[in-house]
Amino acid sequence: MWGLIIALISGTLMSIQGVFNTGVTKQTSNWLATSWVAFSSFVVAFILWAVFERNDANIMSLFQVDNKYMLTGGVIGAFITWTVIRSMADLGPAKAVLLIVIAQLLVAYIIELMGLFGVEKVSFEWSKLIGIIISIVGFIIFKWEK
Numbered sequence: 001m002w003g004l005i006i007a008l009i010s011g012t013l014m015s016i017q018g019v020f021n022t023g024v025t026k027q028t029s030n031w032l033a034t035s036w037v038a039f040s041s042f043v044v045a046f047i048l049w050a051v052f053e054r055n056d057a058n059i060m061s062l063f064q065v066d067n068k069y070m071l072t073g074g075v076i077g078a079f080i081t082w083t084v085i086r087s088m089a090d091l092g093p094a095k096a097v098l099l100i101v102i103a104q105l106l107v108a109y110i111i112e113l114m115g116l117f118g119v120e121k122v123s124f125e126w127s128k129l130i131g132i133i134i135s136i137v138g139f140i141i142f143k144w145e146k
Helices: 002-027 030-052 059-064 068-091 093-114 126-143
Strands: none
Touching: 002 030, 002 068, 002 093, 030 068, 068 093, 093 126
């Protein structure tokens, strides 16, 4: 149940953040807004780690991560922020978020099917593919203009 609630909160926050970031971009620039998002996120996350988790994992534990490529999440995060800003500016918040979620769903399912990045491999299920196709059709209907 908590996973469902947290996922709903995450989606809500992502949509609001995308609108805010797009607003900042309109008054500054894409990469400056993206830099601000990354920097302010770092500050908040670092403070929360220092208050709640510094006894669980010290900073040096980052250097002990087995698959070093997994440390590139922040780099990917910068491009996520930029692409969300650009897509919301070009498509509007609702269409952008719908397409972003469809892409996330499709790529996440491929990652599971192939067992990439240490994720447990799952068997192909037609129902999941049909769900993705329905989502794509939903986007087409949502985007349809008279």
